[in-house]
Amino acid sequence: MPDLSINFAGIKSPNPFWLASAPPTNSGYQVMKAFDAGWGGAVWKTLGVPVVNVSSRYGGVNYRDKRLVGFNNIELISDRPLSDNLREIEEVKKRFPHHAVIASLMVQSRQEWHDIVRDVQNAGSDGIELNFGCPHGMCERGMGSAVGQEPEVLQTIVEWVMEVAKIPVIVKLTPNISDITEPAMAARRGGADAISLINTIQSIVGVDLDLFAPYPIVDGKGSNGGYCGPAVKPIALNMVKNCAQHPEVQLPISGIGGIENWRDAVEHILLGASSVQVCTAAMHFGFGIIREMTSGLEQYMTDKGFHTIYDMVGKALPNVKHWEDLNLKYKVTAHINEDKCIGCQLCYTACEDGAHQAIQLQEGTRVPEIIDENCVGCNLCSLVCPVEQCITMERRDDGTEHLTWKERTTAGTIPTEFNDERAGGRHHWVPEPAAALGKEQHKTLPGKARQYARADAAALQATAASSE
Amino acid sequence: MAEYKTPTSEPEFHANFAQIKPRMNKSEALFESSRCLFCFDAPCIKACPSGIDIPQFIRQINTGNTTGAARTIYEANYFGNACGKVCPTEVLCEGACVYNLQDVKPIEIGRLQSFATREAIEQNKPLFGPGPANGRKVAIIGAGPAGISAACELRSLGYEVDVFEAKSQPSGLTVYGVAPYKITNEEVLAEMTYLENQFGFRVQYNQPIASRRELEALEESYDAIFLGIGLGATNPLLLPGEERNNCVGAVEFIEQLRVQHHRTAVGRKVIVLGGGNTAMDAASESARMGAEDVILAYRRGKEEMGAYEFEYDLAKGVGVKGLFNVAPVEIVGNGKVEGVRFIRTATLHGQVQVVPGSEFVEPCDMVIKATGQAKQTQLLSLIPGLQVDNKGRIVADERTGQTTNPKYFTSGDARNGGAEVVNAAAEAKATARGIHAFLSGGF
Ligand SMILES: Cc1cc2nc3c(=O)[nH]c(=O)nc-3n(C[C@H](O)[C@H](O)[C@H](O)COP(=O)(O)OP(=O)(O)OC[C@H]3O[C@@H](n4cnc5c(N)ncnc54)[C@H](O)[C@@H]3O)c2cc1C
Ligand SMILES: Cc1cc2nc3c(=O)[nH]c(=O)nc-3n(C[C@H](O)[C@H](O)[C@H](O)COP(=O)(O)O)c2cc1C
Ligand code: SF4
Ligand code: SF4
Ligand code: SF4
Numbered sequence: 001m002p003d004l005s006i007n008f009a010g011i012k013s014p015n016p017f018w019l020a021s022a023p024p025t026n027s028g029y030q031v032m033k034a035f036d037a038g039w040g041g042a043v044w045k046t047l048g049v050p051v052v053n054v055s056s057r058y059g060g061v062n063y064r065d066k067r068l069v070g071f072n073n074i075e076l077i078s079d080r081p082l083s084d085n086l087r088e089i090e091e092v093k094k095r096f097p098h099h100a101v102i103a104s105l106m107v108q109s110r111q112e113w114h115d116i117v118r119d120v121q122n123a124g125s126d127g128i129e130l131n132f133g134c135p136h137g138m139c140e141r142g143m144g145s146a147v148g149q150e151p152e153v154l155q156t157i158v159e160w161v162m163e164v165a166k167i168p169v170i171v172k173l174t175p176n177i178s179d180i181t182e183p184a185m186a187a188r189r190g191g192a193d194a195i196s197l198i199n200t201i202q203s204i205v206g207v208d209l210d211l212f213a214p215y216p217i218v219d220g221k222g223s224n225g226g227y228c229g230p231a232v233k234p235i236a237l238n239m240v241k242n243c244a245q246h247p248e249v250q251l252p253i254s255g256i257g258g259i260e261n262w263r264d265a266v267e268h269i270l271l272g273a274s275s276v277q278v279c280t281a282a283m284h285f286g287f288g289i290i291r292e293m294t295s296g297l298e299q300y301m302t303d304k305g306f307h308t309i310y311d312m313v314g315k316a317l318p319n320v321k322h323w324e325d326l327n328l329k330y331k332v333t334a335h336i337n338e339d340k341c342i343g344c345q346l347c348y349t350a351c352e353d354g355a356h357q358a359i360q361l362q363e364g365t366r367v368p369e370i371i372d373e374n375c376v377g378c379n380l381c382s383l384v385c386p387v388e389q390c391i392t393m394e395r396r397d398d399g400t401e402h403l404t405w406k407e408r409t410t411a412g413t414i415p416t417e418f419n420d421e422r423a424g425g426r427h428h429w430v431p432e433p434a435a436a437l438g439k440e441q442h443k444t445l446p447g448k449a450r451q452y453a454r455a456d457a458a459a460l461q462a463t464a465a466s467s468e
Numbered sequence: 469m470a471e472y473k474t475p476t477s478e479p480e481f482h483a484n485f486a487q488i489k490p491r492m493n494k495s496e497a498l499f500e501s502s503r504c505l506f507c508f509d510a511p512c513i514k515a516c517p518s519g520i521d522i523p524q525f526i527r528q529i530n531t532g533n534t535t536g537a538a539r540t541i542y543e544a545n546y547f548g549n550a551c552g553k554v555c556p557t558e559v560l561c562e563g564a565c566v567y568n569l570q571d572v573k574p575i576e577i578g579r580l581q582s583f584a585t586r587e588a589i590e591q592n593k594p595l596f597g598p599g600p601a602n603g604r605k606v607a608i609i610g611a612g613p614a615g616i617s618a619a620c621e622l623r624s625l626g627y628e629v630d631v632f633e634a635k636s637q638p639s640g641l642t643v644y645g646v647a648p649y650k651i652t653n654e655e656v657l658a659e660m661t662y663l664e665n666q667f668g669f670r671v672q673y674n675q676p677i678a679s680r681r682e683l684e685a686l687e688e689s690y691d692a693i694f695l696g697i698g699l700g701a702t703n704p705l706l707l708p709g710e711e712r713n714n715c716v717g718a719v720e721f722i723e724q725l726r727v728q729h730h731r732t733a734v735g736r737k738v739i740v741l742g743g744g745n746t747a748m749d750a751a752s753e754s755a756r757m758g759a760e761d762v763i764l765a766y767r768r769g770k771e772e773m774g775a776y777e778f779e780y781d782l783a784k785g786v787g788v789k790g791l792f793n794v795a796p797v798e799i800v801g802n803g804k805v806e807g808v809r810f811i812r813t814a815t816l817h818g819q820v821q822v823v824p825g826s827e828f829v830e831p832c833d834m835v836i837k838a839t840g841q842a843k844q845t846q847l848l849s850l851i852p853g854l855q856v857d858n859k860g861r862i863v864a865d866e867r868t869g870q871t872t873n874p875k876y877f878t879s880g881d882a883r884n885g886g887a888e889v890v891n892a893a894a895e896a897k898a899t900a901r902g903i904h905a906f907l908s909g910g911f
Contacts, residue, residue: 064502064530342569345508366511366566386505387570 002301003308004294006040008275009194009252010168011127013100015040016309017265017293020256020277021104021129021172024287026078028088032095037287038294041100043196043277044089046077046131047116048106048143053079059205059215059225070231071280072205074216074223077106077131082116086123093124102127102170106143110160117164127167130158130192132183133174133199145199148174151186158190170254173197173239180239181246188251195243196254196277198236200226229280233258237271241320244272260289262296270316274309324409329401331422332393333375334358334382340390341367347381347391355380357431376422471787474734474758481730484756485648488782489553492576492583501530504575507566512577515564518545518894522561522577529584538588539595541581546620547613547893549589549659550642552582553651555890556745558778586655589662596666599626604907607632607690608669609677612640613892614880615696616663621900622694623667630690631669634676638664640698641881642889644723647749649756653726680850687875692903695862695871695878696896699841699886705741709799710837718742718750718838725753735834737761739808740788741796742838743773748783750836755786763830765791767813767820791830795822799835807831841886851876861885868902869895877903 004015018041019025019034026045034042053076061070078085093101103120105128107113117128132148147154154171161169171187173180175198184195202224204214214222236257243249255273259265260281268276281289306312336347343366351359358374359381382391408414419425475481492500504526512522521540528537541548557563557578565574588595606622608615611633619629637643638660643653664671677683686693702717704710714735725732734757740750743766755762764783766773770792773780784790794810801807812826843860855863855872862871862878869877879899880892 065499066502342566343507343511344505344566346505349508361509 002298002306004040004298004301006275006309008100008168008254009127009170011041011100011102012098013040013275014098015294015297016269016275017041017290018043018100018102018254018275018277019282020279021046021102021131022279022283023075024279024282026080028092031088031092031101034282034287034290035092035096035099038290039099039287041102041126041275042092043102043104043129044078044085044125046104046106047082047085047120048077048131049108049112051076051079054218056216056218057225061205061229061231068229068280068284070203070205070227071229071283072200072203072215072225072227074218074225077104082119086119089120089123089125093126100126102129104129104131104172106131108143113157113160114164117161121166125167127170127193128161128165129170129172129196130161131172131199132157133172145174145176145202148183148199149177151182154183155186155190158187158192162191168193170194170196172199172256173243174199175235175239175257176202180242181249184243184246184249184251188249192251194252194254195249196256197239197243198232198257200228201232201235203227228257229284230258230260230264233264233267237267240268240273241271241317244314244317245320260284262293262300265293265297266300266312269309269312270314271320272314272317274313322406324405327402327404328408329397329403331395331397332377332379333372333396334370334377334379335392335394336368336370337390337392338367340387342387342390343367344386346384346386350380350384374424472756472758475730477730481648482652484758485753487553487652488649489579489582491586492579497529497580497583500576500580501526503567504530505566511564511566512561512575516544516561517888517890518551518897520544520548520561520581525584526575526577526580529580534584534587535593535595537580537584538593541585542588542595544897545890545893546617546663546897547642547659547889549582549585550613550639550651550656551890551893552578552580552585553655554642554646555888556776556778559776560890585659589658592662592665594666596620596624598623598668601628602626602908604628604691605630605689606692606694606903607686608694608696609686610634610640610696610698610880610882611638611671611673612696612698612880613642613889614698614878614882614896615640615694616660617893617896618694618696618877618879618900618903619669620663620667621897622903623669625900625904627904629669631671632675632677632686633671633673636673638671638673640696640892644726645719646726646889647722647753648726648729649752678847683850691907693876694896694899694903695876695882696880696892697844697847698881698892700844701842702837703840703842705796705837705839707796707798709801709805712799712801712805713803714805714833715799715835716837718746718836719841721750721836722746722753725757730757732757734759735805735832737763737832738834738836739763739765739830739832740836740838741765741808742840743768743775744838744840745775745779746840747836747838748775748779750838751788752783752786754834754836755783755788759834761832762788763791763832764788765794765796765808765810765830767793767795768815769793772815795820797827800829805833805835808835841881844882859885864899865902867898868905869899870902870906874906877906 006013006016017039019039021043025031025042031042057073057075059072060068063069103125105116107116132154133145169192171192173183187195204224206215240255243253253273254275254277255268256277259276259278265276348359348368355378356374356376358371359368362369385391472484475484504523506523510523525537525540545551555578561577562574567574605628608619608631611631615631619631622629639656643656702719734754738754738759740747751762751764793813795813796808797811798809800809807829809829812823813820848854848856851873853873857863862883864871864878864883869879871878877899879895
């Protein structure tokens with residue numbers, strides 16, 4: 001049995017799955033219920049100055065039949081009295097001494113920071129997370145992402161906190177910044193024990209077509225909100241990687257953003273996170289998803305022979321390179337497995353219109369054919385093909401050569417003209433632009449549309465003829 | 469068997485004839501439409517006789533543009549709602565869906581199609597209208613799928629259109645022939661009303677055109693005449709005893725069922741003669757009407773039946789039993805049907821041969837003859853110069869639908885010898901264009 005427990009910057013937790021600071025951690029009731037279900041830790045819904053929330057406050061991005069692939073909110077920090085929250089933190093810690101309870105905080109002045117840090121320490125929190133990320137509502141008042149976007153201010157506040165903190169301090173970063181490593185380094189300089197990322201991304205998830213207002217709508221008006229959920233995972237992963245790879249950050253990372261199942265969590269971990277936090281998935285499906293997450297993680301670790309979480313932390317990092325370090329000599333081209341092909345021709349139309357015209361249709365069959373000379377190995381066809389393993393990218397180079405852009409720069413062989421063999425060199429075959437005209441018309445068009453298309457094509461040809 | 473109790477009321481009838489392609493709700497339509505791959509040059513379109521741009525309308529449903537989806541459908545096929553429910557989609561659009569090749573359930577194209585069009589019909593969405601009047605008039609004989617489709621298309625081209633229909637309701641066999649578990653009368657007629665509202669053609673019901681005099685009157689007052697008369701009554705078997713009570717033609721039986729519902733009388737033990745789709749329908753319907761035993765008797769082996777496999781499965785599913793390699797020789801009984809005398813057959817080199825001395829009587833109290841529909845040769849003989857082929861089908865130009873009498877055009881069962889609603893709808897639309905080309909001076 002692999003050991004799922006972690007010691008994150010001194011915060012102990014039976015497994016790496018924490019609930020992120022958000023509605024699921026709004027009360028002692030919820031946190032206890034979550035721990036009971038199997039979550040390893042919880043970052044309490046951010047405590048701070050009194051606020052008032054609006055309704056409604058959530059917006060969703062649905063994709064085809066899938067609900068909430070993206071989610072946003074214009075909610076503020078906890079709107080419950082500090083004293084109630086402190087009492088509940090105490091109670092949770094009494095009942096769950098081995099689970100991680102982390103207090104998320106956001107206040108303004110040095111004095112306020114000192115007071116609230118002491119309060120949550122007294123209540124028994126295992127750690128503190130500084131919310132420098134909230135991208136709406138709080139930043140206008142000089143808190144949240146307003147701090148996260150100003151590394152120097154961020155550093156100062158971390159220093160204030162460290163003056164009184166006796167428990168580990170995590171700095172939660174905002175992604176609403178061009179280089180995430182700058183606030184991360186500032187957090188380190190300020191003495192923080194760890195960082196967590198990402199908080200939500202400033203967003204508008206949609207606009208109501210009848211009311212002409214962005215979602216979520218509050219009495220006919222709306223505001224930009226914070227984006228999260230499955231759709232933000234790619235952004236979060238990149239930022240986690242950036243922090244993990246940076247030599248001057250060197251802090252434990254709690255990965256947040258789009259984690260919904262064990263795979264998402266492992267991805268965060270392979271890129272350098274050693275704990276993971278979940279918000280949207282718990283809001284969408286409830287605390288029960290933790291069972292799939294822990295069992296999936298356990299199975300994966302068993303299969304791979306990992307004994308502890310730390311065996312896998314950052315395992316993918318050595319393979320994340322700069323573009324200039326990639327091998328220019330490596331070459332793949334697409335290959336269609338004819339037995340698997342179902343003839344949807346999505347690969348054809350994608351390559352034809354969206355890539356390099358390297359797939360052609362064949363008479364008498366719906367199975368398209370790759371034109372090897374034209375295939376640049378871009379991968380688009382295999383991404384659109386709906387059948388598993390039907391289009392594979394086959395290696396074409398012999399594996400003996402290795403040359404990167406950087407090596408070419410050093411060797412002084414950077415090309416000075418456009419004559420790349422992979423793009424076909426000079427005068428490479430590209431269909432004549434004129435051959436594009438009328439090409440869509442061989443498609444099966446319905447009744448009227450077909451007649452119109454024919455008329456248009458005839459008119460086109462007539463004009464072409466008369467202009468010749 | 470007797471899985472179905474004989475229905476004695478309208479609700480019981482509807483329960484026994486529950487729709488096999490029930491209406492989708494919004495979520496179902498959303499989920500189902502999200503699966504469509506949006507194939508290039510999609511095979512489903514090619515498999516649809518009316519060439520509906522299927523991936524397009526499916527995507528429109530998926531993006532919440534149900535009205536646009538209905539427009540896409542009607543642009544190609546005026547029987548959009550009916551076709552979604554009555555088309556043999558298993559062998560047409562859905563049969564061609566590429567998912568079949570992955571052993572994944574194909575997209576439920578038919579139900580999606582009805583989902584979109586039904587909404588347009590219920591909300592009486594104005595999608596089309598008549599074109600600017602061009603001062604010409606066309607008469608249409610028969611308000612079936614062919615006649616009504618031609619009427620819609622001609623109206624959109626600006627023609628004045630009068631439809632003459634022998635029966636009291638429009639849509640032809642869609643309401644008088646198709647099995648009630650495929651579509652309800654209300655649904656068929658709602659689409660007819662919708663089309664009539666949109667296009668504003670005139671229909672005169674209970675107006676059979678039967679005499680040379682009536683035809684002459686039409687020839688004088690109209691610029692062209694469209695024949696959408698379909699087929700005729702069930703072919704006689706020419707067997708002794710055929711005139712006995714309770715020996716009925718399938719088309720007639722089904723028509724009665726569609727009109728009278730639970731008030732239609734069905735025997736306790738029914739023998740259906742034939743192996744086509746109509747035979748499957750008649751057998752399924754008898755079983756759903758509460759017949760205790762239903763036997764499908766066919767001259768050849770099971771594999772050789774003309775019916776679609778899924779239609780046979782549907783019949784088997786309600787307890788219909790097959791009796792193969794038998795030929796009826798006499799309907800026995802005393803005034804009323806009491807049984808069918810069969811002789812066993814064998815198929816040798818594709819020919820059906822009787823096995824001498826193998827006669828037997830299968831008792832029953834009702835016989836349904838599903839042995840094909842006759843052609844309307846009587847009426848057609850009254851049209852000068854009109855040619856029919858050796859199977860009784862009207863000869864017409866493939867592209868324009870013009871017959872050998874230039875004033876007459878035709879589509880549907882009368883021309884193709886009997887196919888599906890979708891064929892009649894698609895052909896008639898093309899023929900309307902043919903009429904337009906003819907009347908506006910040249911093909
Ligand atoms: C039992 C049965 C079940 C079927 N099931 C299906 C099915 O499930 N799915 C499917 O797609 N297809 C089915 N079909 C076939 C389909 O109904 C026909 O292909 C289609 O209706 C043909 O359309 P039509 O307009 O050519 O002819 P019809 O539908 O036959 O319409 C002809 C119309 O013309 C009228 N008419 C005829 N002569 C005259 C006259 N002299 N004067 C005035 N009016 C006249 C008739 O009353 C009728 O209304 C079935 C057919 C039968 C017989
Ligand atoms: C409704 C809502 C409220 C949130 N409130 C807070 C908050 O008070 N403090 C905080 O640090 N992050 C807050 N977040 C951000 C989440 O903690 C998390 O960083 C983000 O949702 C990304 O994770 P996810 O993709 O798993 O949802 C909130 C998120 C949501 C959806
Ligand atoms: S996308 Fe895949 S399944 Fe579709 S035609 Fe291309 S190879 Fe075949
Ligand atoms: S009309 Fe019939 S065959 Fe054509 S797409 Fe619709 S259901 Fe399929
Ligand atoms: S064949 Fe199937 S998946 Fe492809 S476009 Fe048609 S319905 Fe969609």
